[in-house]
Every structure is written in structure tokens, then in C-alpha cells.
Amino acid sequence: MMLLKDEVGMLRRVPLFSGVEPAKLKLLAFTSDRVSYSPGQILFNQGDEGDAAYVILSGTADILVDSETGQIKVAELEPNSIVGEIAILCDVSRTATVRAAGQLEALRIRKDHFLRLLKEFPEMTIEIVRVLADRLSHTTAELADARNSKH
Amino acid sequence: MEASLARYIWTHTWKHQLWILMIVGLSMIPYFMSFDLPKLIVNGPIQGDGFESPGATKTFMELGFNLPFIGHVQLFSGFQLEREQTLFALSLVFLLLVVINGLFKFYINTYKGRLGERMLRRIRFELVDRVLRFPPFQFRRVKSAEVATMVKDEVEPLGGFIGDAFVQPALLGGQALTALVFIIIQNFWLGLIAAAIVGVQLVLIPRMRRRLIRLGRERQLTARELSGRVGEIVDGIGTIHVHDTSNYERADIASRLGRIFKIRYDLYQWKFLVKFINNFLAQVTPFLFYLIGGYLALRGRLDVGQLVAVIAAYKDLPGPMKELIDWDQARQDVQVKYAQVVEQFSIDRLVDPKVQAINLEPVGPLTGPxxxxxxxxxxxxxxxxxxxxxxxxxxxxxxxxxxxxxxxxxxxxxxxxxxxxxxxxxxxxxxxxxxxxxxxxxxxxxxxxxxxxYLSQGSLRDNLLYGLKHVPLTAVSYEGERAKQRNWEIDEARKAGNPDYDLNSDWVDYAAAGATGPNDLFGVIRHILDAVVLSRDILDLGLRTSADLQRHQQLVDRIVELREALRNRLEEKGLTGLVVSFEPGAYNREATIGENLLFGAATGPALADKALATNPYFASVLRDQGLDQVLYGMGLEIAEQAIELFSDLPPDHPFFQQLAFMTAEEIPAYQSLLQKLKGKPYDTVSEADRASMTTLSFAYIEPRHRFGLLSDDLMEKIVTARESFYENLPEDLQGAIEPYDPMRYTAAATVMDNVLFGRIGHNHPDGPERIRAIVNEILDELGLYDDVLDVGLGFNVGVGGRRLTGAQRQKLDVARALLKRAxxxxxxxxxxxxxxxxxxxxxxxxxxxxxxxxxxxxxxxxxxxxxxxxxxxxxxxxxxxxxxxxxxxxxxxxxxxxxxxxxx
Missing domain, CATH: 3.40.50.300 (P-loop containing nucleotide triphosphate hydrolases)
Structure with a gap:
């Protein structure tokens, strides 16, 4: 069975948390719920209100998006990946459905807990802002590339 | 209400006042006889007056009296007694008089006390009766806490005064007057001086006391306002926190207390000044006697015997005078209090008592628009x-x-x-x-x-049925002691002008709700609770509380069936892992170590929570099984982890709810304990420290906390310890624990715990919600839904219903309005x-x-x-x-x- 300290190791490998102190990650893990899903079980549905983010510890999950022809799979989640993190940072509903592809173990980080941690430990917030800003600059660069190649 | 206290007391108690006056008068006879007796004893048998010749006798206990025209009528000729016999007889008479006087005093005091308490009861009832009849707008002006102090505290001193209201002045006035007349008889002029000083006392002291009365009134008003403000603070505590106005409230209270202090201090000063002057005047009289009387005696215009007699007689005057003045002060004090209270309760447009008259007949439907x-x-x-x-x-x-x-x-x-x-x-x-x-x-x-x-403190059921409790509908028959007690209650209530409606009667008007009695009322309630969408909330409350074994017999009897149905349902849904059952010979990984050791619900304080680790028997079981050191070590580990995780957080942080081991306040204590114990051999650690650490391990659940502290070997040892714990359970602990039994209902556990008979798996997403839905289904299918609902209806709603949410309170109010079938x-x-x-x-x-x-x-x-x-x-x-x-x-x-x- 995976212990708290192993979970901390897993969290460190998630880019969003890689710069955060291990002690804080341990608190994050402790206050999060360890949940297991059987194959086919839904983590959350598209359109639901987002109340938690999930870090996949073992197993894989499918990301599905509603379309006119039914749900289509757009991506697959591997261990050490995080899903639903946007929903716990701002109030948007889920943009996709996530379903366990096999036996899945995950760490559920509740929105209110996560926000409390950010408030309590500014250095953790800064690390996360850094990651998000990085992502944004990547996205912006990609967008610029895309526009340039169009012209 | 009667504005004058004296008249109020007289109207309601004149018969009793006259009776007690008569008894007091009667008690004077043995009282004065006992004054005369010592003289008789000393002069007669002791000094030998009348026993000059040896063998002389005296008549003892001759009963007779003189009547005009007829002459002496003798009822009993008496005994002839010798000197020693007379001494014994007279001494015995003295003892008898002491007893009689004591008994009179006892009777008079209890009678007066009872009189006062009855009046107090009457006044209080009348005040509350008036509150019940206040016009609606009045309630926007009065503070509930102020009304409560008036009814409770401000009229309280009246009880002590009422018994003395008429008896005391009659008695003391009589005594003072007798003493004064006696002095005047001894010497007219000296008597006149005494009378003049008494006159000054009687005029001056009450005048000075006017200020005392004014201060007393202020004291009463400020104290009442204080209780009103304290009430406001309690009611508005949320607003105070939200706006950070606690220091404003502190300032307000402090300034009020300052004013009250000043008034009370003034009151003291003035009171003792009055006392001083009063004492001075009382002492001035003998001074005048010595000076003027002495001067006259020196000049030969007054004979010394007379002067001595006057001074001797004077000593009986100040006592009653002082008490009389004290009585007057008490009178004015309670009069002020009474008037203050009456003023607050004398309101225009009170509801006519006829409007609220009790009506035992059923009321027909309204037909007009x-x-x-x-x-x-x-x-x-x-x-x-x-x-x-x-x-x-x-x-x-x-x-x-x-x-x-x-x-x-x-x-x-x-x-x-x-x-x-x-x-x-x-x-x-x-x-x-x-x-x-x-x-x-x-x-x-x-x-x-x-x-x-508005909900009153009591069960949900009481509050729901409140709207049906108009009149006592059933006559309760009492037997034996209870009947005597009930008759006494009725008699006393009537004597104090209170109604004697029986609270033990069933007040619930079942017919008005469309039911025939308590048994089929539930059908009606269920529909209404469904209508206001409250059934689910009450069911959840029912699941979270423990059932009453007598009232919910069905639930208790069918618990095994329920548990089985739950297992089957979980199996059908492929959710067997959702609940991990308690099994007598096995470790339950989803339960705490403490639960696994005890395998039962603590019914008393001896084995509950923190007391468990310090219980000597329990500690001995752990020691015998070789678990004490292991669990102690586990406690150290947990303390270390918990402190590492939580020591940076402020004590009011919500994360502490996640920390099952210790509270935020305990962290510093554990921190220093950990410092002290680290690396110390187990044998050198004190019992108390061992218990503090071991207790931490009892809250540990491996899948929840994931510290990796539980091994298969340890689990096995814990199960063995459990068995050994029950094997040798000493008698005094047998009532402190109710072991889990798959075939029996656990009275000390909640209904939900009883149904689950296990713990919900921690790694199932939304486990509790899913289980609750499944349990609801099963309860409905087995026809036990109403029983659990009834357990929930027994939930105590707290002061003003504050243990319910605002939404639940409003739903309950609508349900109550519906239940009446208006x-x-x-x-x-x-x-x-x-x-x-x-x-x-x-x-x-x-x-x-x-x-x-x-x-x-x-x-x-x-x-x-x-x-x-x-x-x-x-x-x-x-x-x-x-x-x-x-x-x-x-x-x-x-x-x-x-x-x-x-x-x-």
C-alpha cells in the first residue's frame, strides 16, 4: 500500500508542485483523500461544478469530451499527472469527463483545502504562480506561432 | 396591577395577616410569663421568701380568677409544695415556657415564610400572565432579559417582606410605645425628652432615606439594563464577531458597571451615615437623662430611684425603635422595587383575560369570510x-x-x-x-x-406538536404518594392564584391533526414532513443519534435483518468493499486501533476517549499482550508526524479537523513532551507520559492516515488483546462497555453505526453519501423508515432551535402550521x-x-x-x-x- 511519504514523492513529480517544499506537500497529501476507482468509474462529469483536483497515483484514466456523436476520448492520464486543477483555481465547470480506464488510485485535493494552503504559505503560491505563468507564456507563444503560420 | 404594595398584600393576605397577628398576640402571654418567672424563682425558693418556717409550703398551679359580683372562682386548688419541690416545679415551668416560646417562634416564622413565598409565586405568575397578554407592539420595546430579571430577581425580596408587612410594625410599635409610656409614668419630663428624640428620629430618618430610595431605584434600573445588555450580547454574538465590536461592547459594559458601582457606593455611604445619625440620636437620650436628670437629682428636685427606673426602662426603647426603622427601610425598598416592576407591566390595551380563557370544548370550523x-x-x-x-x-x-x-x-x-x-x-x-x-x-x-x-428547547417532536397543545385533554389519575403530591400541588396553586392545569396530561389535540391518538399521528406527520421536504433531514438526524430501546423496539428487534439487507444490497451493487464489517475475530482496517482493541461502544466515562489509556485494567491488558511498548512507540511516531505537519498552522485553522489525534491547543504540550521523551528508554517513562503517547495510537486508521505504522503481526496482537480484555473484564467495568455483537443492537452507538456494523472504506470516493442513499432505500423497503424518522424526531433542537439550520427551522414552522388543519x-x-x-x-x-x-x-x-x-x-x-x-x-x-x- 502507498504511504503518505510515497504520495509526497508522487506529488513532487507533478510539475505544478515540483518547486514546493516537501513539508508542505506532505500536509497537502495528508489533508487530501486517497480514493480508488474501479474500471469505468467516473471521477467527474463534464459540466459538473469543480470541487477537487486529482493526482493519479497508479492506473490510467480517459479524458472524454461530449460531442454531437457522443463522448469522444481526447487524452489519457498517466500516473503522476494532475487533472481538474483549473477548476479548483477558478470557478469554472468541468470541461471534460474523466473516467478510470482500469483500477485507479488517486489523491483527491479538495478545492477549499488547496486554497487554504495557498493562503497560508505564500512561498507555495509563488511556486504555483510560476508554473502557471510558464504555461501561459508557452500557450501565448504557441498561439503566436499558430497565427504566424496562418498568414 | 395594584400600585401600592401594602394594599396589594392586604387584599390577598388580610385573613392570614390577622391570623398571624393574633398568634403573635397569643405568644406574648408565655413570653411575658417567662420574664416574670426568674424573679419568682430567685425571690421564692432560692432566697426563701415565704419559706421562713421549716416545712412551710406554697400553693402551686392554683387556677382561678376574679369575676365582678360573683367573686373568686376557683378551677383548681393547686398543689402544696415545699421549698425544694417549688424550685424544681418552677424551674420546670421555666423550661416549659422556653419550649412553648420556641414553638411559637417556629410556627410564626414558618407561617410568615409560607405567606411570603405564596405571594411571591402569585406576583411572579401575575407578571408572566401579563406578558402573555401584552399587545404585540409592546414586544418591540421590551428586552426579554430585562423582563426575565424583573420576574426573577427584582420581585424576589418581596417574599421576605410580605410576612412581616403588618406583624412587624404592630409588634415593634407596641413594644416601643409600651416602653415610652413606662418612662413617662416614671417621670413626665424625662419621658417627654425621650418622646421628643423619638419624634426627631421618626421625622428625620425617613427624610434622609428618600435619597436612599432614589439611589435604590437607580440601582435597580441600571442593573436591569445591564442584564438587558448582556442578553443582547449573547443574542448578537455573531454580529459582534463579524464587525469586530467586542471592544465596543466591553467599553459599554465597563461603563455600565462603573455607574452601578458609583450608585452602590453612594448607597453604602449614605446608608451608613443614616445609621450613624440614628445611633447617635438613640444614644443622645441617655446623655440627656444623665445630664438633666442628674442635675435635677443634685438639686433635689428628682429622687434618685426615679432616675434609675427611667434609665432602666429606656433600655427597652432603642431596640424596637431600631428594628422599626429597619422595617421601614425594608418597606420602602420593596415598595420601590414593586412600583418599578408594576410600572413596566402596567400597559394599556392588555389583552382581555376572556380572550385567552381556556376552552376545553372542540371548536367548530370558521364559516365566515x-x-x-x-x-x-x-x-x-x-x-x-x-x-x-x-x-x-x-x-x-x-x-x-x-x-x-x-x-x-x-x-x-x-x-x-x-x-x-x-x-x-x-x-x-x-x-x-x-x-x-x-x-x-x-x-x-x-x-x-x-x-x-420560534422554536423552544426540546425535541423536534415537541416543537412540531406545539401548535396542537391548547388544553390538557386527558385526566391523569394518580395513586398513592403521587396522588397526595398532586393534591398538594393543586391546593398550593389555588392558594397562590395560579392555575392548576396538569402538565402531565396529554395536551396534544390529535383530532385537530386528523388522527385518533398518538399511534396513528405518525401517518399524518410523515405526509407533512414530506411536503416541506424535511423528512430526509430528520432521517439523517435519526441515523446520527442513538435510539431509545423502549420506544424504538422494532428497530432494535430487526437490526440483524437490516444489517443483512445492507450486505446483500452492497453485494448486488458490487460495492462489498464500501463497508468493512466488524468481525469478532478479525481486525477492521477502516476502524481506529482503539475501536479494534475495545470492539464495543463505551457507555460510561471509564473507557471513553482519553480516559481509555489511563484505565489501569486496560493498561494491564496491553502490558500482558506486549502491546504497551509498541503502541507507545506508535504514539511517539504519530506525535512527531502530527507536529511536523501542523505546527506551522495557526490554532484555529480548519485543517485541525483532519487531525484526529490531538487538538490545536495540545500541540505545544506534545511538542515539549516529545523533546523530553525522545531517546528515553521505555522503562524510565512515567505512567502519565506513557498514557499521553499511547492514547494517540488509539485514533490511528492506516488507510486514512497512511503513516505506515500497522503490520499484520500488530493487527493479530490487537485482536488477541481484545479477546483477553473481555475474558477478564472486572465487574466495575462491565457496565462501561457494550461489546459489538453481530446479532444484537448496540444501545450506545448511533442508528447508522448499528446498521453499518462496520466502517465505511476510506478510499471510496463519496462513500458516506452513497451509503446514506443505500441505507435510506433499505429502511424504506423494510418498513423501518418511520422508526428512524421517529428517532430523528427525538433530536433536541437546542436553545431557540439553534441546533437546526435556518432552513430546517423554517420548514418545521410550515409543517407545524399545516399539522393543525386550520x-x-x-x-x-x-x-x-x-x-x-x-x-x-x-x-x-x-x-x-x-x-x-x-x-x-x-x-x-x-x-x-x-x-x-x-x-x-x-x-x-x-x-x-x-x-x-x-x-x-x-x-x-x-x-x-x-x-x-x-x-x-
Missing amino acids: LSAVNLSIVDDSGATLLERVSFQVKCGETVAIVTTANGGGEALAEAFSRLNWPENGKITIGDADLLEMPEAVTGRRISYASSDT DFLIFNRPLSALDQRLQDQILRNVLEEAKRGDRSPAIIWVLTNPAMAKLFDRVVVFNSGELVEDGTHETLLERNGIFKGLLS
Whole structure:
């Protein structure tokens, strides 16, 4: 069975948390719920209100998006990946459905807990802002590339 | 109420006052006899007066009296006794008189005490009776805490005074007067001096006391205001925290206490000044006697014997005078208190007692329409809430009241239910004025619910049925001691002018709710709770509380069946892992180590929570099984982890709810304990420290906390320890624990724990919610839903219903209004704490529920959502205190008026 300290190791490998102190990650893990899903079980549905983010510890999950022809799979989640993190940072509903592809173990980080941690430990917030800003600059660069190649 | 306290006391107790006066008079006879006796003993047998010759005898206990014309009548010729015999006889008579005097005193004091307490009971009852009859607007002016202190504290001193009100002045006045007359007889002029000083005392002291009275009144008012403010602080504590005004409140209280201190200190100073002057005057008299009397004696104008006699007689005067003046002070004190209280309770337009007279007969339905005739209502500031509104609701009609802000619809609903009195015009039912109708009619045939709910402390059931408790319906028959007690209660209640209605009677009017008795009432309640969407909440409460074994016999008897049904259902759904059952020979990984060791529910304090680790027997079991050191080490590990995780967080942080091992306050203590114990051999650690650490391990659940502290070997050892614990359980602990038994109900555990008989797996997403849904289904299928609902109805709602949410309180209020089956149901925005969607749903349910069983009551509903008006026969629109539109939903929609504007 995976212990708290192993979970901390897993969290460190998630880019969003890689710069955060291990002690804080341990608190994050402790206050999060360890949940297991059987194959086919839904983590959350598209359109639901987002109340938690999930870090996949073992197993894989499918990301599905509603379309006119039914749900289509757009991506697959591997261990050490995080899903639903946007929903716990701002109030948007889920943009996709996530379903366990096999036996899945995950760490559920509740929105209110996560926000409390950010408030309590500014250095953790800064690390996360850094990651998000990085992502944004990547996205912006990609967008610029895309526009340039169009012209 | 009677403004003069003396008259009030006299009216209610004159017979008793005369009786006690008579007894006091009678008691004077042995009292004075006992004064005379010592002289007889000393002069007679001791000094030998009348026993000059040896063998002389005296007549003892001769009974006889002289009558004019007839001469001496002898009833008993008496005994002839010798000197020694006379000494014994007279001494025995002295002892007898002591006993008789004591008994008189005892009787008089208890009689006076009882008299006072009865009057106190009468006054208090009368005050509360008045509160029950206050007009509605009065309650906007009075603070509940102030009324409570008046009833409780301010009239309290009256009880002590009432017994003395007439007896004391009569007695003391008599004594003082006798002493004064005696002095005057000895010497006229010296007597006159004494009388003059007494006169000065009697004039001056009461004058000086006027200031005392004024201060006393101020003291009473400021103290009352203080309790009002304390009450406000308690009621408004949330607002104080939200606005950070606690220091403003501190300043306010401190300044009030300062004023009270000043008044009380003034009072002391003045009181002792008065005392000083009083004492001085009392001592001035003997001074004058010595000076003037002595001078006269020296000059030979007064003989010394007379002077000595006057001075001797004077010593009996100051005592009664002082007591008389004290009595007068007490009188003025209670008179002020009484007058202060009476003033607060003497209010114009009190409700006539006839309106609230108890009516044991069933009240027939109202047949006339409910009408407002030229109705105007103003609020406290004089602003108009309703302006000459005339409006009629026929029986069976459903009316939606749609009102703009300050439109006046709410005021109308309040007026219809007597909560707001008309300034002008009136409200009638048929031909009768609503305010003149007995509450026995309106309170049973009209029901009302608003957002302003009131619940009293008690069970949900009590609060739900409160609206049916109009009169004591059953006569309770008492036997033996209880009957005697009951008769005494009735007798005393009557003597104090209190009613003697029996609280033990069943007050619930089942027929009014459409039931025949307590047994089929549940059917009615269930429908109503469903209608207001409260059943689920109450069911959850029921699952979270423990059942009463007697009342919920069915649930207890069928618990095994329930557990089995749950297992089967989980299996069908492929969710067997969701609940991990307790099994006698196995470790339950989802339960704490403590639970696994005890394998039962603690029923007393001996084995509960923190006491467990310090229990000597339990500690010995752990030691014998070789677990003590392991669990201690585990505790150290847990303490270390917990401190590492949590020591950076502020103590009020919500994360501490996640930390099952210790509270935020305990962290520093554990931190230093850890420092002290680290690396120390187990043998050198004190018992108390061992227990502090070991107790941490009891809360550990491996899948929840994931510290990796539990091995298979340890689990096995724990199960063995469990068995050994029960094997040798000492007798004094047998009542402290109820072991888990798959075949039996555990009384000390909640209903939910009993049904689950295990723990919900921690790694199942939304486990508790899913289990609750499944348990609800099963309860319904097995027909045990109502039983658990009934457990929930036993839930204590707390002061003012604060243990319920605002939404639950409002739903309960609507349910209570429905239960009465009234002819007119008035709902005044009753569900404002709920979201709009749920409000609309409950409104629909209530309209349907009110009509169930072919009933057709009139319903008047002040809506929060104008769109719901379409469900009513008629829609009435209020704007700025006037009725502006009235018609069916369709006609109003066509009119393009205010209603249409409100809808969009």
C-alpha cells in the first residue's frame, strides 16, 4: 500500500508542485483523500461544478469530451499527472469527463483545502504562480506561432 | 396591577395577616410569663421568701380568677409544695415556657415564610400572565432579559417582606410605645425628652432615606439594563464577531458597571451615615437623662430611684425603635422595587383575560369570510404600512399576495393572524371582530407561518406538536404518594392564584391533526414532513443519534435483518468493499486501533476517549499482550508526524479537523513532551507520559492516515488483546462497555453505526453519501423508515432551535402550521432561508398537502416569487401600503399593471 511519504514523492513529480517544499506537500497529501476507482468509474462529469483536483497515483484514466456523436476520448492520464486543477483555481465547470480506464488510485485535493494552503504559505503560491505563468507564456507563444503560420 | 404594595398584600393576605397577628398576640402571654418567672424563682425558693418556717409550703398551679359580683372562682386548688419541690416545679415551668416560646417562634416564622413565598409565586405568575397578554407592539420595546430579571430577581425580596408587612410594625410599635409610656409614668419630663428624640428620629430618618430610595431605584434600573445588555450580547454574538465590536461592547459594559458601582457606593455611604445619625440620636437620650436628670437629682428636685427606673426602662426603647426603622427601610425598598416592576407591566390595551380563557370544548370550523375593513396599520415610528385596505378572503379560497418592497402585504398577513393590531379599521371573521374573538378559536382555526420562526428547547417532536397543545385533554389519575403530591400541588396553586392545569396530561389535540391518538399521528406527520421536504433531514438526524430501546423496539428487534439487507444490497451493487464489517475475530482496517482493541461502544466515562489509556485494567491488558511498548512507540511516531505537519498552522485553522489525534491547543504540550521523551528508554517513562503517547495510537486508521505504522503481526496482537480484555473484564467495568455483537443492537452507538456494523472504506470516493442513499432505500423497503424518522424526531433542537439550520427551522414552522388543519392558513414568506427552487417546490407541495383528504382550507400566501401566483385562485397586489390590483392570474396579466411589472 502507498504511504503518505510515497504520495509526497508522487506529488513532487507533478510539475505544478515540483518547486514546493516537501513539508508542505506532505500536509497537502495528508489533508487530501486517497480514493480508488474501479474500471469505468467516473471521477467527474463534464459540466459538473469543480470541487477537487486529482493526482493519479497508479492506473490510467480517459479524458472524454461530449460531442454531437457522443463522448469522444481526447487524452489519457498517466500516473503522476494532475487533472481538474483549473477548476479548483477558478470557478469554472468541468470541461471534460474523466473516467478510470482500469483500477485507479488517486489523491483527491479538495478545492477549499488547496486554497487554504495557498493562503497560508505564500512561498507555495509563488511556486504555483510560476508554473502557471510558464504555461501561459508557452500557450501565448504557441498561439503566436499558430497565427504566424496562418498568414 | 395594584400600585401600592401594602394594599396589594392586604387584599390577598388580610385573613392570614390577622391570623398571624393574633398568634403573635397569643405568644406574648408565655413570653411575658417567662420574664416574670426568674424573679419568682430567685425571690421564692432560692432566697426563701415565704419559706421562713421549716416545712412551710406554697400553693402551686392554683387556677382561678376574679369575676365582678360573683367573686373568686376557683378551677383548681393547686398543689402544696415545699421549698425544694417549688424550685424544681418552677424551674420546670421555666423550661416549659422556653419550649412553648420556641414553638411559637417556629410556627410564626414558618407561617410568615409560607405567606411570603405564596405571594411571591402569585406576583411572579401575575407578571408572566401579563406578558402573555401584552399587545404585540409592546414586544418591540421590551428586552426579554430585562423582563426575565424583573420576574426573577427584582420581585424576589418581596417574599421576605410580605410576612412581616403588618406583624412587624404592630409588634415593634407596641413594644416601643409600651416602653415610652413606662418612662413617662416614671417621670413626665424625662419621658417627654425621650418622646421628643423619638419624634426627631421618626421625622428625620425617613427624610434622609428618600435619597436612599432614589439611589435604590437607580440601582435597580441600571442593573436591569445591564442584564438587558448582556442578553443582547449573547443574542448578537455573531454580529459582534463579524464587525469586530467586542471592544465596543466591553467599553459599554465597563461603563455600565462603573455607574452601578458609583450608585452602590453612594448607597453604602449614605446608608451608613443614616445609621450613624440614628445611633447617635438613640444614644443622645441617655446623655440627656444623665445630664438633666442628674442635675435635677443634685438639686433635689428628682429622687434618685426615679432616675434609675427611667434609665432602666429606656433600655427597652432603642431596640424596637431600631428594628422599626429597619422595617421601614425594608418597606420602602420593596415598595420601590414593586412600583418599578408594576410600572413596566402596567400597559394599556392588555389583552382581555376572556380572550385567552381556556376552552376545553372542540371548536367548530370558521364559516365566515376573513375580512379587512378599512384597515390601516402603522409601525412603531408612525409610518403607514397599510392604508385603508378593504379586502375579503372567502372560505376555501387560495389567495396569493404579491407585494413590492414596503408594499404592505406582510403587514396584512400579520394583522390577519393577530400579530399586528390595526391602527384604524378592523379585521373580522364573519361578523365578529378578530381581536375580540377568543384565541381558542383563532389559534385553532387559523394557522400562520413566517420566516421569523420560534422554536423552544426540546425535541423536534415537541416543537412540531406545539401548535396542537391548547388544553390538557386527558385526566391523569394518580395513586398513592403521587396522588397526595398532586393534591398538594393543586391546593398550593389555588392558594397562590395560579392555575392548576396538569402538565402531565396529554395536551396534544390529535383530532385537530386528523388522527385518533398518538399511534396513528405518525401517518399524518410523515405526509407533512414530506411536503416541506424535511423528512430526509430528520432521517439523517435519526441515523446520527442513538435510539431509545423502549420506544424504538422494532428497530432494535430487526437490526440483524437490516444489517443483512445492507450486505446483500452492497453485494448486488458490487460495492462489498464500501463497508468493512466488524468481525469478532478479525481486525477492521477502516476502524481506529482503539475501536479494534475495545470492539464495543463505551457507555460510561471509564473507557471513553482519553480516559481509555489511563484505565489501569486496560493498561494491564496491553502490558500482558506486549502491546504497551509498541503502541507507545506508535504514539511517539504519530506525535512527531502530527507536529511536523501542523505546527506551522495557526490554532484555529480548519485543517485541525483532519487531525484526529490531538487538538490545536495540545500541540505545544506534545511538542515539549516529545523533546523530553525522545531517546528515553521505555522503562524510565512515567505512567502519565506513557498514557499521553499511547492514547494517540488509539485514533490511528492506516488507510486514512497512511503513516505506515500497522503490520499484520500488530493487527493479530490487537485482536488477541481484545479477546483477553473481555475474558477478564472486572465487574466495575462491565457496565462501561457494550461489546459489538453481530446479532444484537448496540444501545450506545448511533442508528447508522448499528446498521453499518462496520466502517465505511476510506478510499471510496463519496462513500458516506452513497451509503446514506443505500441505507435510506433499505429502511424504506423494510418498513423501518418511520422508526428512524421517529428517532430523528427525538433530536433536541437546542436553545431557540439553534441546533437546526435556518432552513430546517423554517420548514418545521410550515409543517407545524399545516399539522393543525386550520380553516385559514396564512403563510408570510415562510421559507426565505431556502433557495428559490426549493421554495417553489415546497409551495406546490403545501398547496397539495393542505387539500389532502378532501379538505379545502383558505390559503393566503405572501409570495417571494411572483411567478408562483399562477397556482392560486386569486392574486392581490400591494404597493406602498395600498391594495392596487386584485383578480385572477389571467386578468392581472392582461392588465399590464404592477403585477406584470413584478413578473418580468
